[in-house]
Structure formats: C-alpha cells, structure tokens
Amino acid sequence: MSVDMRTFLAHVELANPITTAAGCASSGRELAQFFDLHRLGALTTRSITMAPRAGRPTPRMAETPSGMLNAVGLQGPGIDAFLERELPWLAQRGIRTIVSIGGGTVAEYSELARRLADAPGVTALEVNLSCPNMEDRGRVFAREGSAAAEVIASVRSIMRYDVPVVAKLAPDVADIVSVARACVDSGADALSMINNPLGMAIDTEALRPSLAAVTGGLSGPAILPLAVRCVWQVHAALPGVPLIGIGGVMSGRDAFQLVLAGACVVGVGTALFHDPYACLRVERELEDLLRARGFQRLADAVGLAHRPPGSAHRHLLVDSEESTP
Amino acid sequence: MQVTGTVLTTRRVDAYHALTVVAPGIAERYRPGHFVSVAVGGAYTSMVTRRAFSIHDVKSDYGGTVELVFTAGGPGTAWLAERRARDTLDLVGPLGRPFPLPRDPAHCVLVGAEYGSAVLFPLADALLARGCRVDFVLGAAGAERVFGAMRARRLAETTTLTTEDGSLGVRGKVTDALPAVIADTRADVVYACAPMETLRAVTAVAMEFDIPVQVAVEESMACGIGVCMTCVLPIIGDDGVTRMVRACVEGSVFRGEQVRFEDVGTIPFDALGAPGGGVRHVS
Ligand SMILES: Cc1cc2nc3c(=O)[nH]c(=O)nc-3n(C[C@H](O)[C@H](O)[C@H](O)COP(=O)(O)OP(=O)(O)OC[C@H]3O[C@@H](n4cnc5c(N)ncnc54)[C@H](O)[C@@H]3O)c2cc1C
Ligand SMILES: Cc1cc2nc3c(=O)[nH]c(=O)nc-3n(C[C@H](O)[C@H](O)[C@H](O)COP(=O)(O)O)c2cc1C
Ligand code: FES
Numbered sequence: 001m002s003v004d005m006r007t008f009l010a011h012v013e014l015a016n017p018i019t020t021a022a023g024c025a026s027s028g029r030e031l032a033q034f035f036d037l038h039r040l041g042a043l044t045t046r047s048i049t050m051a052p053r054a055g056r057p058t059p060r061m062a063e064t065p066s067g068m069l070n071a072v073g074l075q076g077p078g079i080d081a082f083l084e085r086e087l088p089w090l091a092q093r094g095i096r097t098i099v100s101i102g103g104g105t106v107a108e109y110s111e112l113a114r115r116l117a118d119a120p121g122v123t124a125l126e127v128n129l130s131c132p133n134m135e136d137r138g139r140v141f142a143r144e145g146s147a148a149a150e151v152i153a154s155v156r157s158i159m160r161y162d163v164p165v166v167a168k169l170a171p172d173v174a175d176i177v178s179v180a181r182a183c184v185d186s187g188a189d190a191l192s193m194i195n196n197p198l199g200m201a202i203d204t205e206a207l208r209p210s211l212a213a214v215t216g217g218l219s220g221p222a223i224l225p226l227a228v229r230c231v232w233q234v235h236a237a238l239p240g241v242p243l244i245g246i247g248g249v250m251s252g253r254d255a256f257q258l259v260l261a262g263a264c265v266v267g268v269g270t271a272l273f274h275d276p277y278a279c280l281r282v283e284r285e286l287e288d289l290l291r292a293r294g295f296q297r298l299a300d301a302v303g304l305a306h307r308p309p310g311s312a313h314r315h316l317l318v319d320s321e322e323s324t325p
Numbered sequence: 326m327q328v329t330g331t332v333l334t335t336r337r338v339d340a341y342h343a344l345t346v347v348a349p350g351i352a353e354r355y356r357p358g359h360f361v362s363v364a365v366g367g368a369y370t371s372m373v374t375r376r377a378f379s380i381h382d383v384k385s386d387y388g389g390t391v392e393l394v395f396t397a398g399g400p401g402t403a404w405l406a407e408r409r410a411r412d413t414l415d416l417v418g419p420l421g422r423p424f425p426l427p428r429d430p431a432h433c434v435l436v437g438a439e440y441g442s443a444v445l446f447p448l449a450d451a452l453l454a455r456g457c458r459v460d461f462v463l464g465a466a467g468a469e470r471v472f473g474a475m476r477a478r479r480l481a482e483t484t485t486l487t488t489e490d491g492s493l494g495v496r497g498k499v500t501d502a503l504p505a506v507i508a509d510t511r512a513d514v515v516y517a518c519a520p521m522e523t524l525r526a527v528t529a530v531a532m533e534f535d536i537p538v539q540v541a542v543e544e545s546m547a548c549g550i551g552v553c554m555t556c557v558l559p560i561i562g563d564d565g566v567t568r569m570v571r572a573c574v575e576g577s578v579f580r581g582e583q584v585r586f587e588d589v590g591t592i593p594f595d596a597l598g599a600p601g602g603g604v605r606h607v608s
Binding site: 023024025026030031033034046051052053054055056057058059060061063065066067068070072075076077078212220221250270271272273274275276277 | 375
C-alpha cells in the first residue's frame with residue numbers, strides 16, 4: 001500500500017514533501033542530468049540577487065566533522081539573467097519551483113519581488129533573511145525580528161496573493177520563536193528553517209583560517225539536531241504555520257524527525273553534494289518509514305511528536321478501528 | 326552518472342596508490358581529462374564531501390574499468406588507500422570538460438608534476454592515435470614521486486624528467502626544462518596538469534613561444550557536479566570579461582591564457598559581479 005505523500009505549503013499542493021535546499025541545487029539544470037526534476041516536491045533555487053555577484057574568494061569550502069563550512073557569498077548571475085534563462089527553463093518544463101531571493105536592503109528585496117511578481121513559474125517565494133542588512137551595519141536580517149518583519153511585509157504586499165511567501169530563518173538567534181512570530185505577523189505564509197549557523201575551522205598546516213572569508217555557514221548532519229530543535233520550538237508556538245524543515249538531512253529517518261517535529265516540507269542540501277540522487281532516496285526512505293509505522297498519509301505524521309505523553313498514536317487508532325468488524 | 330563499482334586491483338606505484346575499479350558506465354563515456362568523484366568513509370561516514378580524482382586509465386575488461394592514482398594525505402585518501410579487491414566504491418563521473426584534441430596531427434608536449442602526470446597518459450594515447458607527436462616532461466620533488474616515467478618513455482618521442490632534489494633527471498622544476506623541449510620538438514601545443522603555481526609558469530612559457538596551452542586545474546570541490554559554487558576561479562571569457570567560473574563543470578581543463586593565475590584565491594575587482602565595482606551591471 002502506498003502512503004499519500006502529498007503536502008501543502010500554505011495553499012499550494014506539492015506531490016511530495018521533498019525539496020532541494022536553496023543554494024545546493026543551483027537552478028536545477030545540473031541535477032536534471034541525474035534524474036527527472038518532476039519527481040521533486042519542488043526545486044528551490046539558489047538565492048537570486050539584483051545584480052550579478054561574484055561571491056567570496058576561495059577557499060570557500062572546508063569539510064568539518066559530519067559537515068562542512070561554506071562561504072560562497074551568493075554567487076549568481078543576478079535577476080535579469082535568472083528571468084531570461086533560468087526560470088523559463090524550469091517553467092517550460094512545469095517544474096514546481098520555489099524561488100529564493102536575497103538582498104541587502106528592504107528596497108532590494110522589494111524590487112526582487114516586483115520583478116518576480118509577474119514571472120510565470122514561481123510556485124512560492126522564499127526570502128533568505130540570512131543576508132547582511134546594509135542599513136544596519138551589516139547585521140543579518142534574520143537576527144532581528146523587526147528587520148525580518150519589515151522585509152516580509154514589503155515582499156508580501158508585492159507578490160501575488162496566490163504565491164506563498166516563505167521566510168527563511170537562521171538558527172543562531174537568541175529566540176527563534178520571536179523572529180518566527182514577527183515574520184508570520186507581517187504576512188509570511190510559511191517559514192523555513194534552518195539556514196546555516198556560523199562556524200569556523202582553522203587549518204593546522206597553514207596555521208590560519210581554512211576559509212578565505214574566515215567564517216562560514218555550517219551544514220550537513222552536524223546541524224540536524226539544531227534544525228529539529230528549531231522546527232520543534234516554532235511548531236509548538238505556531239502550530240498552524242506550515243514549516244519547511246532543513247538542516248543535515250541525509251536519510252529518510254532524518255527527514256522523518258523533522259516531520260515529527262512539525263515540518264510539512266523537508267529541504268535537502270549538503271546531502272546532494274554527497275549523493276546527487278539524495279532527494280529521491282530520502283523521499284523513498286521516508287515513505288517506507290511511514291508505511292512501516294502504519295501511516296496512510298504523510299500529513300498525519302506532521303508534528304506528531306508533540307502529542308502529550310501517554311496519548312495513543314493517532315494513526316494506530318485509525319488502523320485498529322478499521323480492522324474491527 | 327553514479328556507479329557503485331567493485332575494486333578490481335590495488336597496487337603501489339612508487340609513492341602512489343593505484344586503484345582499478347569496475348565502473349562500466351563511466352569507462353564508456355570517458356574522454357582524456359575527465360575526473361570522477363568518490364564517496365569516502367563507507368555507509369555511515371562523517372565525511373560529507375566527495376574526493377575528486379583524475380582518471381588515469383580506462384580498460385574495457387569486465388565491461389569497463391577506471392584506474393585512479395593518488396597520494397594518501399588526509400582522512401579521505403587514507404581510507405581509500407585501505408580499500409582492497411572486491412570492496413565497493415561509490416563513484417560519480419565522468420565529470421568535467423575533457424582535453425580538446427588538435428584536429429590535425431600536431432607536435433604536443435605533455436607536462437605533469439607529481440600525480441598530475443596520471444591524467445596525461447590516456448591523453449597521450451588519444452594524441453598518438455591521431456598521428457600526433459608526443460613528448461613528455463614529468464617532474465616532482467624527488468625520484469619516488471615522479472609518476473609514470475617508464476610508461477612515458479615507451480609512449481613518447483622523448484621524455485624529460487626533473488626533480489627538485491636532483492635524484493632523477495634534471496635538477497629543477499618541469500618549467501626549467503620546458504623551454505628547451507618546446508624548442509627542440511618544435512611543439513604546436515602544450516598540455517599540463519600540476520599544482521596551480523606550476524601551471525602558471527607553464528602557461529607563461531607557452532605564451533612566450535606563442536603556442537596554445539591547455540591546463541587541468543585543481544580546485545577544492547564539494548560537489549563536483551556544478552551545484553555548490555565552491556570550486557570557482559577567475560577566468561577570462563571570449564568576450565574579455567572575467568567571471569568566477571566553476572572548475573568542476575566548465576573545467577577542469579582551461580586554456581592557460583584564460584586563467585588569471587595571479588588572482589586565484591581572490592575576486593578580481595574587475596570580475597563580473599565583484600563587490601563595488603567592475604562591470605557589475607552588465608548582464
Ligand atoms: C579535478 C581534480 C582531480 C584530482 N585528481 C587527483 C589525482 O589524480 N590524484 C590525487 O592524489 N589527487 C587528486 N586530486 C586532489 C584530491 O581530490 C585531494 O587530494 C583529496 O580530495 C584529498 O582528500 P583527503 O581526505 O585526503 O584530504 P582532506 O584535506 O581531509 O580533504 C578535505 C576536503 O578538502 C578537499 N580537498 C583537499 N585537498 C584537495 C585538493 N588538493 N584538491 C581538491 N580538493 C581537495 C577534499 O575534497 C575534501 O572535501 C584532484 C582534485 C581535483 C579537483
Ligand atoms: C554551498 C551552500 C550554499 C548555500 N546557499 C544558500 C542560499 O543561496 N540561500 C539560502 O537561503 N541558503 C543557502 N544555503 C543554506 C541551505 O539552503 C540550508 O539551509 C543549509 O545548508 C542546511 O541544510 P543542509 O544541512 O541540508 O545543507 C547554502 C548552503 C550551502 C552548503
Ligand atoms: S564542486 Fe560544486 S560547483 Fe564545482
């Protein structure tokens with residue numbers, strides 16, 4: 001028996017809950033050499049910026065225990081090239097696409113939203129709030145509820161009503177729930193978490209930082225517990241808000257943890273570097289785990305770990321009711 | 326494509342390890358200059374990035390095998406060095422842009438330093454099959470690190486060896502020997518695979534002789550398939566604009582004069598999209 005893997009990101013239905021994490025699948029073409037992108041719940045693009053960006057100097061990558069650090073610096077061709085070449089390629093193929101955007105000012109995010117508002121093929125808009133705010137001495141938007149809220153309110157007012165706006169949150173903040181609440185109050189239809197926490201590694205041969213940028217974003221299995229904690233806390237505080245759980249997902253079991261914590265969509269990032277087929281494998285493994293535990297629908301497992309101690313497994317109750325003549 | 330290959334043989338070649346892996350799909354599509362990426366550490370590995378290796382050799386036995394040559398340095402290559410026959414390896418490949426071959430028979434000088442020499446042998450075979458003349462310049466720090474001297478002597482018109490400690494061949498670097506080889510063989514083109522500094526010097530020599538040079542670069546890579554943007558270096562395009570280009574998909578072979586060697590590890594101020602300047606708003 002197959003499990004119903006459909007899920008809703010706000011009012012948008014996805015065939016399954018697996019998406020690529022922003023910045024880990026470029027704009028899809030490279031992965032399309034390995035598998036049919038229609039098999040993803042959605043493809044999330046790298047964060048698109050207004051102007052072309054050359055990014056940070058190299059080395060941009062350092063492997064760390066069960067993870068890696070990256071300091072790519074949002075390298076990309078800018079919104080014009082994205083709208084000319086990358087988005088149409090996805091739209092023509094009917095690939096569900098979550099477009100991620102990144103900016104340095106509220107005005108820049110707003111301008112990106114304006115450029116994307118009428119573009120065909122945008123399933124949802126993800127706002128990468130882990131960008132330095134040029135108007136606040138480079139403090140990251142996601143660290144400050146009010147700054148994040150200002151971006152989200154403006155973007156929400158510009159995007160078409162039927163395109164969900166997703167606020168992407170960072171884990172290294174004093175209180176992720178208050179940032180989450182600020183984003184939802186200013187109109188975010190959904191939240192995604194977590195972006196990379198900041199880390200650092202030192203090269204013990206060269207006796208200097210491993211990354212040219214000194215610090216970088218940590219990703220991979222090392223951050224899974226951090227992601228599970230963030231999704232858990234935000235789902236507990238805002239149970240009605242759809243969450244995209246991201247961070248360290250390598251297997252279906254990892255994805256299942258995020259689902260049980262409250263995520264209805266799961267993003268796969270660093271795992272793609274290790275295994276280009278990771279999204280398909282995670283989806284299959286998640287479905288197998290759900291089936292083995294008697295779930296008929298993915299939706300029944302979302303946030304299930306929050307049920308009070310001692311209460312029964314809802315899905316098992318359904319099973320026994322069905323089997324009673 | 327991704328292949329779970331079985332290790333056929335392992336051997337030591339001087340200071341290097343060589344692994345032959347049965348990997349049918351990869352061997353079939355292979356062209357000289359391609360590389361593969363290998364998952365290291367087994368099923369529950371804590372090493373999340375793959376390791377990139379040039380393909381040294383392909384054979385049609387067992388449906389297709391590829392041979393990799395490497396030095397055991399960090400934890401990933403140390404794990405790889407412990408593989409034995411019948412172990413399985415997870416490979417993705419063939420990756421990258423292979424060496425372009427001359428249309429007409431030409432005189433080609435192949436320059437390799439350390440394990441960089443490995444990728445040149447299948448290239449030499451392809452060039453010879455097209456009626457080209459092949460001459461090798463191979464070098465390393467010491468004699469035991471010069472890879473493939475015997476095979477080079479069998480294949481090539483001439484083989485020049487260099488070692489920095491003078492334990493084999495000419496004392497010095499490959500670039501010390503290169504000008505004379507280019508002059509003597511009246512070379513039309515140079516191919517090179519070596520550390521970045523050496524490639525820079527090789528390119529300078531080739532440009533002095535005004536002949537084209539193809540270099541295979543090595544950048545730190547997290548994915549090898551073009552999705553992570555960690556492997557970039559400044560490359561001058563045909564339109565004269567410098568872009569930060571991915572070595573894994575747009576390389577790893579570039580025309581030497583396209584590579585801004587002196588700016589590797591930086592974002593040149595005039596690169597497309599460089600912070601605060603250059604041709605930032607050109608689309
Ligand atoms: C296109 C290409 C072809 C290569 N061909 C060969 C070859 O034929 N033989 C060979 O011995 N080596 C080759 N290398 C280098 C090889 O990839 C590294 O030596 C290897 O990744 C080191 O892994 P480690 O676990 O021993 O080291 P660690 O230092 O533990 O590696 C940590 C991380 O850094 C990366 N890294 C470290 N050193 C390098 C390097 N020199 N180049 C790229 N990434 C690096 C690793 O991939 C890994 O992600 C090649 C590299 C590239 C990019
Ligand atoms: C190389 C790399 C580039 C990334 N680029 C972006 C980006 O452009 N925008 C963004 O919102 N997140 C970006 N991220 C963060 C990921 O989307 C994700 O939130 C994070 O890596 C955690 O998931 P993972 O452990 O599955 O990789 C990037 C991560 C990596 C490793
Ligand atoms: S190694 Fe990931 S883009 Fe080149």
